[in-house]
Amino acid sequence: MATRFARTPTVGRSRVVVSPGSSRSSRSSRLLASTAKASAKTSDKKKTDTSKRPELEGHVAIDAPPASFVTEREGDEAKDSIRHKFEKLIRESQDSICAAITEVDGMEFREDAYTRPSGGGGITRVFQGGNVWEKAGVNVSVVYGLMPPEAYRAATGNDDAELNGEGFVPFFAAGISSVMHPHNPHAPTMHFNYRYFETEQWGGIPSQWWFGGGCDITPSYLxxxxxxxxxxxxxxxxxEHDEAYFPKFKQWADDYFMIKHRGERRGCGGIFFDDLNDKPKEELFEFSKQCQQSVVPAYVPLVEKHMNDEFTEDQKRWQQARRGRYVEFNLVYDRGTTFGLKTGGRIESILMSMPLTSRWEYDYVPEKGTPEWDLLDACQTPRDWV
Amino acid sequence: MATRFARTPTVGRSRVVVSPGSSRSSRSSRLLASTAKASAKTSDKKKTDTSKRPELEGHVAIDAPPASFVTEREGDEAKDSIRHKFEKLIRESQDSICAAITEVDGMEFREDAYTRPSGGGGITRVFQGGNVWEKAGVNVSVVYGLMPPEAYRAATGNDDAELNGEGFVPFFAAGISSVMHPHNPHAPTMHFNYRYFETEQWGGIPSQWWFGGGCDITPSYLxxxxxxxxxxxxxxxxxEHDEAYFPKFKQWADDYFMIKHRGERRGCGGIFFDDLNDKPKEELFEFSKQCQQSVVPAYVPLVEKHMNDEFTEDQKRWQQARRGRYVEFNLVYDRGTTFGLKTGGRIESILMSMPLTSRWEYDYVPEKGTPEWDLLDACQTPRDWV
Structure with a gap:
């Protein structure tokens, strides 16, 4: 065998990834956008020299993750905090979802854990070349970061207020994200991502918190x-939490997963939300928990139903072309991915979402009336399924 | 067979693609950058409402291209213009390069021609699934477009001058671009792109012209x-034209083809240049011509040498991973591609550059001392080959 493979070097340098994914109108994405904008404009507001932003971030591989990234940094007094509870939740979700996938596939996940010098860290679990999935991954990460005040002003919606804070604004973010690509073209790809954000009191604005996330499905055949x-x-x-949520979050997903240059979505949507703080924190924690617990019952039966379906070479080819669209969306539009790439996140964790294989054929358009056309039509004009 | 394929609809809507590819410091990219910047800043200069930019562009499929897009729009009096000469040149290059490729591969190119409502048009030639190349394409295009004055001010370097023009600035661009991806992992991928730009006299600035382009090689094995x-x-x-050119243009390619989030280039470079107007127009026309004529002798012998090499499954896998890097560069960094996608160019022509197949493995790093490591090393630290 000509090629042998080693692990990546254990130390990388990176900056904070503010958000693992968000939408046009979300607070997280405003954070990102204003970071870029702020460096260009000559505001008369008090400014922090973002070129001197401390290089706190990076990732250092570790043999095994600590019991809690939160208490490791904040001490045992953080045990009752929602930060610690959310970390526990996403790590339990990672365990249970990976176990459910391995039960169906037979393949075990490989685990890579890392810490960040500024506190926090992550656990990436991936397998590729499984029996059912060609690639499946579930990441959790805990970030203690700093954002420029310009970003914070925009994020809090108090852009013109008298904000007298100095230096960078500390924030906390914890999230779980996952993508699973099955072999069989009749079984769909699924992505989910649930996160919790907090900023500390700064410059006259009290501490802020919000939940975000979503789950969406990408079939090749409908x-x-x-x-x-x-x-x-x-x-x-x-x-169960609010009857206004589903219609709103379904629309948000249909808007977010748009591949603008194609005039089509990457798949058939699901839910997407951000900035969620319209109910008590404990209640929204429960909502996020139930969302995470719904991933396996929502998705795995679809794969079990189709994982042994017969398929033709042409159907595989169509799936591969749709995987190409997935790549286009993630590299061109997905905010978590593009921001992560541009700010030096852990590349292997960020691009874990990429399919193992994909394909670009020139001018590959299905003929009207075919099953391929039906899928494309649903990506162009989202349908109401329930 | 479950799937049948039809051509894309014959009419698309798009805006002008100002440049088919350029670099950070180039005039073309400053055009692009300043277009975005201009919409944000509140300048006290005379402003054109870019939201009211005329929707002149689009593409309409035609059965066969006209003898000349230039004379079709400008009349026979344009026959002696450099615009017409350059169109002739790139169409001859398209003919001769496609013929040379077909001679090696045995496969004929499919041709799609289109016009634009504002004049100009393009000819896309592609084949996929050939005997030697999995995908090969050569595009020519002729664009009569309009750019916002803010973009023009930046492009001409006279940002602070008294420029009193009204409305949009007319420009002409003609170019040829090509990507070829062979099957055999020992045979390299090659890309080239040569273009000519003109702006009309506007607001006190005389007509401007410049040449741009380049050619680069992307092997999987060195x-x-x-x-x-x-x-x-x-x-x-x-x-033959200037001994200062090669070192400068080689460095430019090494800088341009950087995949920043990987810290590596997509391949082993070549030449890249833009804003070239440092010699008489006729002389630079000759330079561009000889560049175009050198594509076949520079590239085709390498493919002929390796197209029948034996290879292992692991070597194919490595090639596919490098194709993934090609996709990452094109979708995240290449200015022609990203600008084209965001402004509604003809998607199938823009993404003709994508490989037919590609692959993303998690944490796929070659071990030191292997041939794969050697290639990666050359992508991380460019070498001087001559």
Whole structure:
């Protein structure tokens, strides 16, 4: 064998990834956008020299993750905090979701853990070349970061207020994110991502917190029952908390996952939300928890149903072309990915979302009336499944 | 067979793609950058409402291209213009390069021609699934476009001058671009792109013109002789015109083709230049012509040498991972691609450059001392081949 493979070097340098994914109108994305804008404009406001932003971030591989990244940094007094509770939740979700996937696939996840010099860290679990999934990954990460005040002013919506804070604004973010690409073209790809954000009191603005996240499905072939089951499971979780959530979050997903240059979405949507702080923190924590617990029942039955379906070479080819669209969305539009790449996040964790294989054919357009055309039509004009 | 394929709809809507590819410090990219910047800043200069920019552009499929897009729009009096001469040149280059590729591969190119409502048009020639190349394409395009004055002020370097023009600035651009991806992992991918730009007299600034372009090589396995031949051929062409060209344009390519988030280039470079107007127009026309004529002798012998090499599954896998890097560069960094996607160019022509197949493995790093490591090392630290 000509090639042998080693692990990446154990030390990388990176800056904080403010958000693992967000939408046009979200607070997290305003943070990102204003970071860029701020460096250009000549404001008369008090300014922090962002070129001198401390290089606090990076990632150092560790053999095993600590019991808690939060208490490791903040001490045991943080045990009752929502930060610690959310970290516990996402790590439990990582365990249970990986276990459910391994049960179906037979393949175990490889684990890479790392810490950040400024505190926090992450656990990436991935396998590729499984029996059912060609690639599956579930990341958790805990970030203690600093954002420029210009970003914070925009994020809090108090852009013109008298904000007298000095230096960078400390924030906390914890999240779980995952993408799973099955082999069989009749079984769909699924992505989810749930996160919790906090900023510290700064310059006259009290501490802020919010939840974000979502879950979406990307089939290559449409099965109406499957879409009803997936969207229906998410709707049930939403409806238990607020009947306004599902319609709003479904629309948000349809807007967010748009591949603008194609005029089509990468798939058939699901839910997407950000800036969520319209109910008590404990209640929204429960909502995020139930969303995370719904991933396996919403998705895994669809894969079990189709993982042994017969398929033709042409169907595989169509799946590969749709995987190409997935790559286009992630590299060109997905805010978590593009921001992560540009700010030096851990590349292997960020690009874990990429399919193992993909394909670009010139001018590959399905003929009207075919199953491929039906899928494309649903990506161009989102449907209401429930 | 479950899938049948039709051509894309014959009418698309798009805006002008100002440049088919350029570099950080180039005039074309300043045009692009300043377009974005201009919409944000509140300048006290005379401003054109870019939100009311006329929707002149689009593409309409035609059965066969006209003898000349230039004379079709400008009439026969344009026959002696450099615009017409350059269009003739790139169409001859397209013919001769496609013929040379078909001679090696055996596969004929499919041709798609289109016009733009504002004049100009393009000819895309592509094949996929050939005997030697999995995908090969050569585009020519002729654009009559309009750029916002803010962009023009930046482009001409007279940002602070008294410029009293009204409305948009007319420009002309013609170019040829090409990417070829062979099957065999020992045979390299090659890209080239040569273009000519003109702006009309506007607001006190006389008409401007410049040449741009380049040619670069992306092997999966390094063969020193091949790199010496490729770079040496380009160096000879450069040296005939100016001995300062090759070192400068080689460095420009090494800078341009950087995948920043990986800390590596997509390949082993070549030449890249823009804003070239430091010699008489006729002389630079000759330089561009000889560059175009050097594509086949620089590249095709490398493919002929390796197209029947034996290879292992692992070597194919490595090639596919490098194709993934190609996709990352093109979708995240290449200015022609990203600008084209965001402004609604003809998507199938823009993404013709994508490989037919590619692959993303998690944490796929070659071990030191292997041939894969050697290639990666040359992408991380560019070498001088001649």
């Amino acid at each position: 099965y109406k029952d499957d879409m009803e089951h997936f969207h229906g499971t998410l709707k049930n979780v939403c409806d | 063969y020193k002789d091949d790199m010496e031949h490729f770079h040496g051929t380009l160096k000879n062409v450069c040296d």
